[in-house]
Structure formats: C-alpha cells, structure tokens
Amino acid sequence: MDIWDEIHECMPREELEQLQLERLQATLNRVYKNVTCYRKRFKELEIDPEDLQSLTDLTKLPFTTKEDLRENYPYGMFAVPLREVVRIHSSSGTTGKPTVVGYTRNDLKTWSNLVARFMTAVGVTHDDVVQIAFGYGMFTGAFGLHYGAETIGASVIPMGAGNTEKQIMIMQDYKTTVLVGTPSYAITIADKMEKMGVDPKTLSLKVGLFGGEPWSEAMRREIESRLFISATDNYGLSEIIGPGVAGECMHKDGMHIFEDMFLPEIIDPDSGSVLPPGSIGELVLTTLNKEALPMIRYRTRDITSLDYSPCPCGRTMVRMQKTMGRSDDMLIIRGINVFPSQIEEVLMSIENCEPHYQLVVSREGSMDILEICIEVTENIFFDEMKRQRAFLEKVEKRIESTLGVGVTVKLVEPNSIPRNEGKAARVIDKRQF
Amino acid sequence: MMLRVKNLESGYDNIKVIRKASIHVSPGEIVTIIGANGAGKSTLLKTITGLIRPRDGDIHFDGRETTLLSTEKIAFLGCSLVPEGRQVFAPMTVKENLLIGGYLRHKRREGRGEGDLDRIYGLFPRLKERENQFAGTLSGGEQQMLAIGRALMGGPKLIMMDEPSMGLAPLIVKDIFSIIRRLRDEGNTVLLVEQNARAALGIADRGYVLETGKVILEESAAELLKNKEVQRAYLGKEKKEIWER
Numbered sequence: 034m035d036i037w038d039e040i041h042e043c044m045p046r047e048e049l050e051q052l053q054l055e056r057l058q059a060t061l062n063r064v065y066k067n068v069t070c071y072r073k074r075f076k077e078l079e080i081d082p083e084d085l086q087s088l089t090d091l092t093k094l095p096f097t098t099k100e101d102l103r104e105n106y107p108y109g110m111f112a113v114p115l116r117e118v119v120r121i122h123s124s125s126g127t128t129g130k131p132t133v134v135g136y137t138r139n140d141l142k143t144w145s146n147l148v149a150r151f152m153t154a155v156g157v158t159h160d161d162v163v164q165i166a167f168g169y170g171m172f173t174g175a176f177g178l179h180y181g182a183e184t185i186g187a188s189v190i191p192m193g194a195g196n197t198e199k200q201i202m203i204m205q206d207y208k209t210t211v212l213v214g215t216p217s218y219a220i221t222i223a224d225k226m227e228k229m230g231v232d233p234k235t236l237s238l239k240v241g242l243f244g245g246e247p248w249s250e251a252m253r254r255e256i257e258s259r260l261f262i263s264a265t266d267n268y269g270l271s272e273i274i275g276p277g278v279a280g281e282c283m284h285k286d287g288m289h290i291f292e293d294m295f296l297p298e299i300i301d302p303d304s305g306s307v308l309p310p311g312s313i314g315e316l317v318l319t320t321l322n323k324e325a326l327p328m329i330r331y332r333t334r335d336i337t338s339l340d341y342s343p344c345p346c347g348r349t350m351v352r353m354q355k356t357m358g359r360s361d362d363m364l365i366i367r368g369i370n371v372f373p374s375q376i377e378e379v380l381m382s383i384e385n386c387e388p389h390y391q392l393v394v395s396r397e398g399s400m401d402i403l404e405i406c407i408e409v410t411e412n413i414f415f416d417e418m419k420r421q422r423a424f425l426e427k428v429e430k431r432i433e434s435t436l437g438v439g440v441t442v443k444l445v446e447p448n449s450i451p452r453n454e455g456k457a458a459r460v461i462d463k464r465q466f
Numbered sequence: 467m468m469l470r471v472k473n474l475e476s477g478y479d480n481i482k483v484i485r486k487a488s489i490h491v492s493p494g495e496i497v498t499i500i501g502a503n504g505a506g507k508s509t510l511l512k513t514i515t516g517l518i519r520p521r522d523g524d525i526h527f528d529g530r531e532t533t534l535l536s537t538e539k540i541a542f543l544g545c546s547l548v549p550e551g552r553q554v555f556a557p558m559t560v561k562e563n564l565l566i567g568g569y570l571r572h573k574r575r576e577g578r579g580e581g582d583l584d585r586i587y588g589l590f591p592r593l594k595e596r597e598n599q600f601a602g603t604l605s606g607g608e609q610q611m612l613a614i615g616r617a618l619m620g621g622p623k624l625i626m627m628d629e630p631s632m633g634l635a636p637l638i639v640k641d642i643f644s645i646i647r648r649l650r651d652e653g654n655t656v657l658l659v660e661q662n663a664r665a666a667l668g669i670a671d672r673g674y675v676l677e678t679g680k681v682i683l684e685e686s687a688a689e690l691l692k693n694k695e696v697q698r699a700y701l702g703k704e705k706k707e708i709w710e711r
Contacts, residue, residue, distance in 0.1 A: 048492070051470055055488045055674075055684050062680045082680070083486045086473045117694040139689045322685065324693065 037153040037185075038146065041293045042348045049349065053296055054088055056321035061085055061094075064327050067112040070105050071329065091298065091319065092307055096330045102132040102272065111135050111325055118325050123171045124271050134173075134271050135325040141180070143322060144274050147291055148181025151280020154289070154346070155240055155265040157211055159186030162237070164204060166214035166222075167245065168194035173275030174245050178213045181277070187211070194218065197225045208237040216248040216256060216264070223259040238262045244269065244276055247335075247356045247374050251381025253285075266355055272331055273318050279353055287340050287352030294322050297351065298330070299339055302360035313338045315360045316353065334359045336372065362460065364394055366401045369438045373459050376405060376440075379432050391450045395463040403440045405432065408447050467526070468493050468624050468655050469514070469545075474523035476513040477679075483509040485679040486523070491624065496646065496656040498666040498687065500700055501676035507659040508550055510676070511628050514657075515547045516540045528623055542573060544623035548630060552609040554616070556602030560593055563601050563612055567619030576621065586615040589645060607638035614645070625649070626657045631665055643669050663700035667691045675700075 036042050044052070061082035064071040074095055075082070084093060102110055111118065118135040136144065157163065163182040167175035169191065182189045190207060192200060194214070200222060203209065212219065219241055226233055241256060241264045248266070256264040267280035268288050278295055279288035290297050295318050299308045302315040316333045320326075335356040344352060358372030365371070373392055380390055389408040394401060407428070421444070428442045469491040477483035483506040491497045501507050512518045514525055516537040524533045532540050541547075555563050564586060571577060587594035590611040596604060601612055610630055617625055627646070631639040639662065647669040650656055660666035667673055667687045675683040675696060683690065690696050 048467055048490070051467065051472070051488070051490050052684075054472065055490065055681065058486065058488055059674075059681045059684050062677075062682045066682065086486065113694065137694070139685070139692055142689070 035153050035158070036347065037150040042150060042289070042291070042350060044293065044349055046349055049292060050088060052293055053321060056293075057088065057091070057296060057319065058082065058085060060319070060321060060323075060327050061329070064112055064329060068110060068327070070101065070109060088296065091296065091330065094330055096305065096317065096332050097328055098332050099132055099272070099334075103130045106130045107133040108135070112327050113137060113325050122173050122176070122271055122275070131171075132272060137324040140274070140324050140326075143294065144177060144277055145180035145184040147274065147277030147294065148177050149184040150181075150291060151267050151277070151289075152178070152181045152185055152187075152211075152242065154280055154282040154348075155242065155263065156283065157182065157185055157187055157240060157242075161185075161187040161210045161240075162190065162208055163187045163211040163213060164190045164192050164200070164207070164209040166192055166194055166200055166212060166218060173269070173271040175213075177269065177274075177276035178242065182211070182213075197222055198229070201226055201229065201231055204236055204238065205231070210237050210239050212238055212241045212260075212262065214241075214243060215245040216243040216252055217246065219243060219256045219260065219264070220252070223256065226260075233260045236261075240265065242267055242280075247358055249374055249378040249381060250355070251378050255381060268335075268353065268356065270333055270335075272326075273320060273328060273333075274323065278318065282344065282346040282348060284344060284346055286344070287354055289344070289348050289350040290339075290353055292350045294320065296321055297339060297353065299337070300332075302334075302336070302363075310341055311338060313357070316356075334361050336360055336363065364392070364403070364460065364462070366394065366403050366436075366438050369436065371403070371436050371438060375435055376432060379435050380405075380407065380428070383428060383431060389450050390459065391445075392460045393463065394461070401464065403438065405440055405442045406445045406450065407442060408450055409444045410447065467491070468528060469657065470526040471510075471514065472524050472526075474510070474513060474520055474525065476509060476518050476520045476523075478509075478518070482521075483679050484513065484520075487676070487679065487681050488523075489674055489681065489684075491655060491657050493623075493655050494650070494653060495671040496650045496658060496669060498658040498660055498670035498673045499676055500660055500663040500666055500673060500690075500696075502699070503661065505676040506679040507661075507676055508628055509679075511547060511626050511657070511659055514540075514626065515545065541570060541620070544621070546570075546617040546620050546622035546625050548613045548617045548625065548627040550628040550632065552606075552613040554601040554604070554609050554612050556600065558601055559598050560601055560604070560612055561597045563616050564593070564619050567616035570620035570622075574621075582619050582621065586618055589618075589648070590615055606634050607641065610634065610638075610642055611645070614642075618649075622654075624655045624657060626659070628659050629661060630658070631660060631662045639665055663696065664691075667696075 065082045117137050119138050120136040123131045123133045165175050165179055169175040179189055241262045244267045253264045265281045267276055269276035269278040279290040281288050298317040299314040300317050308314045316335045316337050318331050320328045336358050337353045337356050340352045358374045363370055391406045393404040425442050432440050467490050471489045474484050474487045499507050513520050527545050630642050643665050658666055667690050670687040673687050673690045674681050
C-alpha cells in the first residue's frame with residue numbers, strides 16, 4: 034500500500050522528536066506574540082515560551098478547552114489577522130455559543146495533505162470514485178475528506194448527507210468505490226438497500242471511511258458484512274483541524290496520529306495529570322504547524338489510549354485506539370464509569386440485535402438506574418413471552434458482566450428511537466444533580 | 467540528521483542574541499534561516515561553527531556532539547562556513563585560495579584535494595579563467611564564488627553560508643543561487659542564512675523564521691513563501707499590493 038508522505042509518516046522517532054520540539058517552540062513563540070488570551074494566561078502563570086526545552090516540559094503549560102474558544106468567540110483565539118483567514122468553520126453549538134475555527138491558505142493545504150495521508154493508507158488512489166455522504170456546511174467532515182480525495186486525484190461526488198435512496202442510486206450508477214460518512218449512516222444505507230432490494234455485491238464499493246462519532250468493532254463487522262466493504266476509522270475534530278488528525282492503515286489496529294503536526298498526550302480527565310504510555314484517558318492535542326488557530330494542549334474530551342509499538346505498515350507514528358467515548362459523555366452509574374460504546378459493543382455481539390439503542394439514566398432515591406432501550410426488529414420480536422424474557426435476561430447479564438453494573442433492558446417499537454443522519458444522540462440523563 | 471541544534475542560547479557579553487533556538491538539517495537538503503537584521507542569524511551560524519561559545523543547549527553534527535568543540539575541530543569534522551563578506555585572502559591567487567581550502571583534506575589524510583580543483587573549476591569556469599589572478603582583484607560575485615569554492619575544497623558534509631547575496635547585483639545573486647541549488651542536486655547539504663528571503667526560499671527545501679533570537683516558524687520553503695506574515699515582514703509583498711491598489 035502506498036504512503037502519501039513517506040518522509041514524515043515513516044520518520045525515525047528521534048528525528049520526529051527533534052522536529053516536534055522545533056515546531057512546538059515556534060508555535061509557542063507565535064501564540065505568545067499573537068494571541069492575547071495565551072499571552073495573558075502564560076503571564077499569569079509566569080511561563081515564558083523559553084522555558085519549554087523538551088517535549089515533556091509541555092506539562093508546564095495550561096490546558097485549552099472548548100470554553101476558552103467560547104469565551105473568545107468568535108475570533109479571539111486566531112493567531113493571524115482575519116484578512117489572512119480564507120475559511121471559517123464552526124462546530125454545532127448545542128450548549129451555548131458555537132466554536133469558530135479558521136484556516137489560512139497554508140492550513141487548507143496542510144489539511145488536504147493530512148486527509149490524503151489516511152485515505153492513501155486505506156487504499157484510496159486516483160482511480161477511485163469517492164462519494165461524500167457527510168453534511169457539507171459548517172461541519173468540517175465533508176470538506177476535509179473532499180479536499181483529501183481531490184488532492185489524491187480521485188473523482189469526488191459531493192453528495193452531502195441524507196436522501197438515502199438517491200445515495201444508493203448514485204452508488205449504483207456512478208460506480209462509487211469509496212463511501213465517506215458517519216458509521217451510523219452506513220448502517221442506514223445498508224437498511225435502505227435491504228428494503229429496496231439492492232444487493233450490495235452488485236455495487237463497486239470497496240472501502241468506507243467512517244468518522245464523526247465513536248463506533249465499535251462490532252459495528253465495523255456489521256458494516257463490512259452488510260456492505261461488503263473494508264470499513265475504516267479516522268479521527269479528527271474541528272478545533273484541531275477537522276478530519277486528518279489520525280487515521281487507520283490497512284492493519285486496522287489503531288489510528289496513526291500525524292505526530293509531525295499534532296502532539297498527543299493522554300491525561301486523567303479528573304486530575305489533569307499525564308498518564309504513562311498505554312493508559313486509557315482523555316486525549317489532549319497540541320498543534321505544531323497550524324497558522325490561523327494554533328491550539329496548546331487542547332482537551333478533546335475523547336477517551337482513548339496510545340500505542341507506541343511499531344506498526345507493520347512502516348509508519349512510525351503512534352497509534353490511538355478507537356475512541357471509547359467522550360469524557361463528558363462518560364456516565365457514572367453507581368460510581369462506575371460507563372461508556373455508551375461499551376454497551377454498543379455488547380449489543381452488537383449478541384446476534385439478532387440491531388445497533389439502534391438508547392440509554393436512559395435516572396435516579397430512584399440515591400440509586401442510579403440505567404435503562405437500555407433496544408428497538409425491536411423482526412428477528413427479536415417473539416410471540417412467546419417466555420422467549421422474549423429469556424432474550425432480555427441474556428442481554429442484561431452480558432452487559433452486567435461487561436460493565437460491572439446492573440442494567441434494565443427494555444424493548445421498544447421499531448423506529449421509535451430518533452434516527453440521526455449526522456451524529457447519534459444515544460444518551461438521556463434524567464438525573465438531577 | 468546532519469545537524470541538530472537544541473535549545474541553543476548564545477550571545478555577546480551581557481546580550482542574549484539566540485534564545486532557545488532548535489533547528490535541524492537533514493542530509494541532502496537546503497535549509498534556510500531567514501530573518502531581519504539583528505535577528506541573530508549570523509550569531510547562530512557562528513555558534514554552530516564554534517566561533518562563539520553557547521551558553522546553553524547542545525549541538526550535534528553528523529551524529530556527534532560538537533557543542534563545546536573548537537572551530538578547527540568542527541571544520542575538520544566536515545562543517546564548513548562560507549563567511550559573511552566572503553573573507554577571501556586578497557594577496558593570494560585564486561588557485562592558492564582554493565588550495566588552502568584543501569588543507570582540511572590533507573589533515574584528514576585524504577590527499578591534498580588537487581582532484582577537487584577540476585570539480586570547482588567545472589562549477590565556476592570563471593575561477594579557472596582567473597586562476598592566477600590575486601583574489602583581491604576579483605569582483606564581488608567572483609569573490610563569492612571563490613569563497614564557496616574554497617569551502618568545497620575541504621570536502622565538507624555540510625556547507626553553511628552567511629549572506630552569500632550581500633552586496634551583489636541581482637543578476638549575480640541569481641547565478642550564485644542557481645549554483646547553490648546545483649550543489650544540493652549533486653548531494654550536498656546546505657544551511658543558508660539570508661536576508662534576501664525571496665531568493666533563499668526560492669531554492670530552499672525548508673526554512674526557519676528567526677525573530678529576536680527565537681524561531682517563530684518552521685515550514686517547507688513553499689509554505690513560507692505563501693505565509694502572509696513572511697510576505698509582509700520579509701518579502702515586502704503587502705506594500706506592493708497596497709501600492710498597486
């Protein structure tokens with residue numbers, strides 16, 4: 034398999050660390066000079082950019098959070114004057130103000146090349162026809178993959194999200210070979226194909242690049258077996274650059290973080306202290322080469338772990354595991370940390386279970402109750418109450434043994450859980466704190 | 467890595483000129499350091515060659531630490547400097563100047579470098595024509611060619627050049643820079659310090675922007691050329707645009 038940027042992706046670790054240090058020092062000098070909010074904070078903490086003399090000195094610096102972006106809404110964190118910004122994106126502001134991110138012309142080029150790296154890593158070439166089923170607009174996903182595919186020289190179909198029937202028609206007629214979208218939308222497409230009587234084997238699809246939301250290995254297996262494609266994961270967030278922070282190679286054993294551009298750390302989400310390599314914790318990223326919006330120790334809220342062991346693909350860049358959920362998504366049920374993705378993994382491993390589910394957390398007295406609503410499908414709709422109860426018990430037991438916490442499983446009517454063509458909202462927390 | 471500089475701090479007397487600068491040069495690339503007058507570009511080169519002792523940080527050349535080595539030892543290891551203002555030996559002939567450069571080879575017991583003369587003359591036919599002329603009678607551009615030729619005679623692994631375009635006519639600058647490019651294409655490694663940012667970025671692979679002794683940007687030369695901050699401060703581009711409007 035080809036490597037898009039072999040010089041950087043396969044750089045010996047020692048050289049990589051030197052490059053990271055150089056870029057980190059340059060980034061700090063730049064934000065100190067150009068971004069008021071960083072300068073103020075560094076001064077308050079009596080930190081001089083010159084104090085940073087090794088990569089481990091990074092821990093001396095304060096974190097940046099989404100709240101910082103909101104406080105400096107809209108352009109306060111930009112390190113260049115607005116006239117040098119050629120693109121503005123923003124994240125959906127479900128709570129409060131949205132966060133605004135900007136790109137210079139060089140940033141857009143960097144972004145395109147980063148996406149080209151992970152697309153190339155899973156086998157996309159200039160011969161491919163890439164159908165983008167992400168929503169365009171303020172969301173970075175569609176544009177990132179669009180640029181990456183164009184940079185490689187593939188043919189891009191900027192389809193956008195939704196209109197599943199048309200998506201399938203285009204897939205058939207335009208001979209789409211690469212599908213880009215959220216993993217849950219891939220399942221929606223598979224459902225629709227079933228309903229329409231389209232045999233996925235008659236399509237030209239070979240690779241899917243899915244992202245935008247956490248998804249499990251079980252979900253990967255389902256997509257792969259239902260659409261007859263290789264389903265791959267990639268990672269990114271708009272505050273950092275959008276997609277292009279990390280992506281899987283053909284070995285599908287973790288996503289290579291492009292460390293020449295982003296410096297990763299894993300921290301304990303509660304104490305903020307850096308955890309040793311291999312630990313599970315919150316991913317923190319520092320940009321090393323961004324012009325418009327450099328980020329120092331940005332808390333992604335995504336839970337993962339880093340694997341520094343060499344990958345057979347030849348890339349020297351560290352691999353992050355699939356995100357296991359978000360530190361702010363993490364549910365604490367009777368003192369135990371529960372990630373929705375763990376439940377999803379169990380549900381998918383039980384035959385006859387569709388991944389459409391919802392978690393409802395409530396409190397009776399001082400007791401947390403976790404209820405899992407699963408949509409009934411033809412396969413698990415049993416006339417016999419006895420069989421149904423046995424099924425529910427089996428699911429409850431499996432989840433309990435995985436999470437270490439008791440749950441109630443409930444069957445609900447088909448299509449009663451709201452479908453989401455973008456990101457899935459699977460958790461309802463009714464507890465009053 | 468041919469050259470690795472980490473957290474370098476250096477200067478003169480009480481003045482700190484270089485503030486925790488980290489740079490590197492990989493084999494076979496042209497790296498340029500651009501910056502305004504007084505940013506510390508020359509000080510950085512002088513510290514790497516051991517002419518100034520660093521106060522902090524470390525320097526590795528070709529896999530070995532050279533932080534506190536003497537200039538002659540660093541030159542012996544294969545790190546050559548083409549100094550600012552050429553510094554050719556004016557009362558000696560062109561050929562003598564070149565042969566002095568070959569002294570390093572002799573010291574390394576690699577012969578006296580006579581074979582190299584032909585290579586240098588091939589690169590700079592003008593020097594061949596003026597072989598027996600005193601170096602002091604050469605034009606500025608010819609002296610620059612001689613200074614580069616002299617450095618090459620030592621068979622360096624890294625050639626560092628301090629402002630090779632200084633005081634030269636634009637046409638000559640173009641000549642000199644195409645020769646630097648050619649040197650790289652033949653496998654040489656070059657660290658180029660320049661105030662003429664446009665010319666330097668035009669031939670370099672990567673670049674660093676130095677500002678008051680600090681590195682504020684590290685990018686490919688192509689990206690630096692497109693960086694608005696670089697355009698404004700070092701390429702004089704914005705001014706032109708305003709004027710054109």
